[in-house]
Ligand SMILES: Nc1ncnc2c1ncn2[C@@H]1O[C@H](COP(=O)(O)OP(=O)(O)O)[C@@H](O)[C@H]1O
């Protein structure tokens with residue numbers, strides 16, 4: 309695909325298990341362009357997290373090629389991989405992964421501490437990110453004072469504060485009720501529309517499906533369908 313920001317060719321991932329190995333991903337060919345809002349859909353164990361980890365340079369392919377923002381993932385050393393993540397890729401996890409002793413503000417600011425930025429610039433970026441997710445009034449709260457939906461919105465703000473090109477979200481609504489799931493999806497949809505950030509999620513949550521612009525179905529580590537969604541609204 310032209311102007312692909314993520315290109316996966318013949319991607320296979322094997323994990324050593326006992327004296328052999330387990331194949332978690334088999335021969336995946338996929339590409340993503342800027343601005344996609346795509347879901348990796350499949351049952352538990354189908355390879356969704358493994359695929360997101362490779363796209364996010366947290367892991368490397370066993371066979372084949374993963375190219376992300378013109379970097380070959382397998383060719384990056386640890387420092388280069390960290391650099392790609394710190395500047396260009398945001399992560400959202402099922403369990404939010406917020407630091408409990410930090411305030412909402414500090415949790416979001418944390419993502420910027422590795423970047424060269426003045427305190428004033430940092431404050432501006434953090435407040436902007438909290439505004440995107442509708443949480444400016446909670447900047448001094450700690451995660452324990454927030455609902456699950458609010459915690460996930462803090463995690464979205466943290467993933468967005470460095471203005472990454474790509475946000476990877478691993479089952480972002482798995483721990484949320486229906487109302488909060490819709491709110492989280494609408495927040496991400498808005499950021500995708502307004503800022504053109506590319507979102508790739510994993511999910512097996514039916515509530516998420518209606519928001520996807522592209523649905524990639526995985527089964528046993530293989531892509532079994534890749535469909536553009538017909539959006540209802
Ligand atoms: N580090 C690992 N070592 C061995 N097997 C693994 C490892 N990580 C994942 N797997 C296996 O790979 C398969 C896919 O896992 P995963 O990508 O986590 O699936 P999903 O996110 O779709 O539930 C599973 O069978 C899992 O047990």
Ligand SMILES: [Mg+2]
Nearest residue numbers: 356357358510
């Ligand atoms: Mg998973």
